[in-house]
Amino acid sequence: MRREQVSAIINLLExxxxxxxxxxxxxxxxxxxxxxxxLVDFQLSSVINAGIQNxxxxxxxxxxxxxxxxxxxxxxxxxxxxxxxxxxPYNDLKLVxxxxxxxxxxxxxxxxxxxxxxxxxxxxxxMSTRNVGNIDLKAxxxxxxxxxxxxxxxxxxxxxxxLIPENTILQLTAKGEATAVVPMSTVDLIELLQSANQRxxxxxxxxxxxxxVIQHNANAFEYTGFQANIHDINSxxxxxxxxxxxxxxxxxxxxxxxxxxxxxxxxxxxxxxGSQCRDSLCGTGGYxxxxxxxxxxxxxxxxxxxxxxxxxxxxxxxxIGAGCKLENVIIDKDAVIGPNLVLKGTSTTPLVIxxxxxxxxxxxxxxxD
Numbered sequence: 001m002r003r004e005q006v007s008a009i010i011n012l013l014e015x016x017x018x019x020x021x022x023x024x025x026x027x028x029x030x031x032x033x034x035x036x037x038x039l040v041d042f043q044l045s046s047v048i049n050a051g052i053q054n055x056x057x058x059x060x061x062x063x064x065x066x067x068x069x070x071x072x073x074x075x076x077x078x079x080x081x082x083x084x085x086x087x088x089p090y091n092d093l094k095l096v097x098x099x100x101x102x103x104x105x106x107x108x109x110x111x112x113x114x115x116x117x118x119x120x121x122x123x124x125x126x127m128s129t130r131n132v133g134n135i136d137l138k139a140x141x142x143x144x145x146x147x148x149x150x151x152x153x154x155x156x157x158x159x160x161x162x163l164i165p166e167n168t169i170l171q172l173t174a175k176g177e178a179t180a181v182v183p184m185s186t187v188d189l190i191e192l193l194q195s196a197n198q199r200x201x202x203x204x205x206x207x208x209x210x211x212x213v214i215q216h217n218a219n220a221f222e223y224t225g226f227q228a229n230i231h232d233i234n235s236x237x238x239x240x241x242x243x244x245x246x247x248x249x250x251x252x253x254x255x256x257x258x259x260x261x262x263x264x265x266x267x268x269x270x271x272x273x274g275s276q277c278r279d280s281l282c283g284t285g286g287y288x289x290x291x292x293x294x295x296x297x298x299x300x301x302x303x304x305x306x307x308x309x310x311x312x313x314x315x316x317x318x319x320i321g322a323g324c325k326l327e328n329v330i331i332d333k334d335a336v337i338g339p340n341l342v343l344k345g346t347s348t349t350p351l352v353i354x355x356x357x358x359x360x361x362x363x364x365x366x367x368x369d
Contacts, residue, residue: 021354264285
């Protein structure tokens, strides 16, 4: 693939209400995943592994975490002289005042159109961040070029019982689901965006791509690797638990296509005498005195003595007090728990502790159960 043959748009403005409170201060694409990554890392890595150097990331209202994580794009080799990483403010329709919507009419997609024109690429790829996977975009482009349709959608075969209207973009067969990865000719994409501007369609980019897939009788490229669709708290919890399975972990992280993320130089997690760790994934910089069982632990996490942690996601900087018992829980970044508290959810309804929340009494847990 030539350096400037393909450009990419990664859309961070995605439905997030069902992921509250985890998305209260961050977009879906900035959700931590797998002990050290963010969801957007998987799309960025697919892009870089395919040699794509023109990347636009649409930034929603909660853009601080986006800027902090991506910065210049150096960790994905996107701090280049030509091309590189472009952050584009994206107007959240829910937040646009009625009197200001008239000013956006016919100009809603101007930033995307300008990026595509400046990229001078032959093809463009549009990706959402709700889908965790490791897609070979080189193979996808070859598949696209061999067929006549201007649009190709990527899909993953799944159990029909797992499909819901909110996360199904295109149902291909009784067992098929198309994900939000859509390559098409850049000229066709510019025309699509310009037509939407002319009509005054202020709809999300994801909805516009869904319409394009349906209208153009799109090609369908099957992705056969590990895939998880993050659309609510349960799916987020299940996806993190799924990577604890060795086969899934290797399929996602140990293929020929590496997953990149923001680099932090830290010491390995320290396991004190008497600590236990079973079937768990731990980031760097932590200190573990208690017991871990089937859990995902992020960077710089402290778990004090006599604590028991099972089926849990504990994010960066969290502190777990001595004697706590945690099961089926999600502890967000910088939360403080304990000591001697019992926090329990279920495998289908995990208990969530918000970012920065301090819980020191058992009665406080019941409020969030």
